[in-house]
Amino acid sequence: MLTASFSQPAALAGEPSRDCPLCPRLVAFREELREAHPGWWNAPVPAFGDPDAWLVIVGLAPGKHGANRTGRPFTGDHAGVLLFETLGKFGLAEGVYAERPDDSLRLNGVAILNSVKCLPPQNKPTPQEIATCRPFYEAQLAMMRRARVLVALGQIAHGSAVRTAGGKLSAYKFGHLAEHRLPDGRTLVDSYHCSRYNQNTGRLTAPMFEAVFARALELAQ
Template identity: 70%
Template sequence: MFVPSPLPDTEPPHDCPRCPHLVDLRETLRVEQPDWWNAPVNAFGDPQAWLAIVGLAPGKHGANRTGRPFTGDHAGGLLFDTLAKFGLATGTYEGRADDTLRLEGAIIINAVKCLPPDNKPSPAEIHACRPFLAAQAAALPNARVYVALGQIAHQSAVKILGGRLPKARFAHLAEHRVPRGQVLIDSYHCSRYNQNTGRLTAEMFEAVFARAVEVQRELEGTP
C-alpha cells in the first residue's frame, strides 16, 4: 500500500541509489517478498505538528513491509499506545498501513529511510540519509519539541538542529536545548529487545512524552 507523505517534497525517490548495501538488500527483498513495501519509508503524521519523533530506520517486518513508520512490528504497539494516551493519536492501530490510526500534533521522521541489515546502519549510510532528515525538520514550522528514539536518532537530531554532540550526551530522559530554539528529549528506542529486557518500560516511555507535553506548555507559556 502506498502511504502518502505529509512532507512530499522532502522524501527520497522510491529507488534511492545513495547506499549500495541498502540497495542490494532492498532488491533482494523485492524478489523474496514482492508484496512488501521494500523502499524508503515516508514520514508519517501531522505536518503542523508541535512534536517531531525521530526514529532510527524501518524494521524489516515493520515499516519495510507495510510502508509506514513503526507499523507492523513490536515497537509500534508501545509507541502508538503512548501517543494515544497523550492525545497525539486517534483511530485504532492495527499494525497495517490502511488502519484508522492518525497522528495529531505529532509526526515521525526517521534518521535512516531504508531498511539496514540487522537494524544497524553504517555511519556512511546515516550520513547519506541525513539531508532528508534535515529537509523534513526544516519543513516543520511548528515543531519545537523533538523526541529521539535511541542514540543514532539522537546524534542525527542534534546535528540537524545545530547542536554539538560533545555538549549533548545521549541518555534516557536527557533534555537538550539546541541553538535553533528547539528542545530535544532522548528516549531509549521502543524496540522489542529493549522492552523484553526491561531496559525500557511503558512507564519510562510515557515519562518521555509527559515531559514533551510539559516542555511544549512551557514554550507556549500556558499552565
Template identity: 70%
Template sequence: MISVSPIPHTEPPRDCPLCPRLVALRHACQAEHPDWWNAPVAAFGDADAWLGIIGLAPGKHGANRTGRPFTGDYAGDLLFATLAKFGLSNDRYESDLGDGLALSGVVIINSVKCLPPQNKPTPQEINTCRRFLTAQIAALPRLRVFVALGRIAHDSFLRHWGHRLADHPFGHGAVHDLGEGRVLIDSYHCSRYNTNTGRLTAAMFEDVFARACKLRDERLA
C-alpha cells in the same frame, strides 16, 4: 501502496540509489517479498506538528513491510499506544495501513529511510540520509519539541543542527536545550529487545511524552 507522508516533496524516490548496501538489501527483499513496501519509508504524521519523533530506520517486518513508520512490529505497538494515551492520535492503530490511524500534532521521521542489514546503518549511510531529515524538519516550521528514539537518532539529529555531541550526551529522559525555542528529549528505543530486558518500561516511555507535552504547554502557550 502509496506514500503517507505529510510532506511528500521532501521524500527520496522509491528507487533511491544513494546507499549501495541498502539498495542491495532492498532488491533482495523485493525478490523475497514482492508484495511488501521494500522502499524508503516516508515520514508519517501531522503537517502542523509541534512534536517530532526521530526514529532509527525501518524494521524488516515492520515499516519495510507496511510502508509506514513503526507499523507492523512491537515497537509500533508501544509507540502508538503511548501517543494515544496522551491524546496525540485518534487511537486507531491496528498494524495495517488501512486502520485509519492519524496523528495529532506529531510527525515521525526516521534517521535512515531504508532498511539496513541487522538494523545497523553505517555512519556513511546515516550521514547520506540526513539530507532528508534536514529537508523534512525545514518543511515543518512548527516543530519545537523532539524525541530521539535511541542514540543513533540522537546523534544524527544533533549533527543536523550542528551541535557538538559532547555537549549533549545521550541519556534516557535527558532534555537538551537547542536554542531558538527547540528542545530535544532522549529515549531508549521502544524495541522489543529493550522492553524484554527491562531497559525500557512502558512507564519510562510514557514519562518522556509527559515531559514533551509539558514543554509544549510551556513553549506554545
C-alpha cells in the same frame, strides 16, 4: 505489490525516490528483499503524521517486518504497539492502530521522521549511510516550522537531531529522559528506543516511555 494507503498525508515533500541509489549496501539489501518478498513495501519509508506538528519523533530506520513491509513508520512490528498506545494515552493519536497502513490511525500534532529512510541489515546503518540520508531528515524538519520539541528514540536518532541543529555530540550526552536545548532553539528529549529487545530486557518499560511524552507535553506549554 503492496501499496501503502496512508490514513493521512505523510508528504512532507522531499522524500527520496522509491529506487533511491545513494547507499549501495542498502540498495542491495532492498533488491534482495524485493525478490524474496515482492508483496512488501521494500523502499524508502516516508515520514508520517501531522504536517503542522509541534512534536517530532526522530526514529532510527524501518524495521524489516514493520515499516519496510508496510510502508509506514513503526507499523507492523512490536515497537509500534508501545509507541502508538503511548501516543494515544496522551491524546497525540486517534483512531485504531491495526498494524497496517490503511487503518484509521492519525497523529495529532506529531510527526515521525526517521534518521535513515531504508532498512539496514541487522537494523544497523553505517555512519556513512546515516550521513547520506540526513539531508532528507534535515529538509523535512526545516519545513516543520511549528515543531519545537523533538523526541529522539535511541542514540542514532539523538545524533541526527543534534547534528541537524548544528550541535556537537560531545556537548549533548544521550540518556533516557535527558533533555537538551539545541542551537536551533528546539528542545530535545531522549528516550531509549521502543524496540522489542529493549522492552523484553526491561531497559525500557511502559512507564519510562510515558514519562518521555509527559515531559514533551510539559515543554509544549
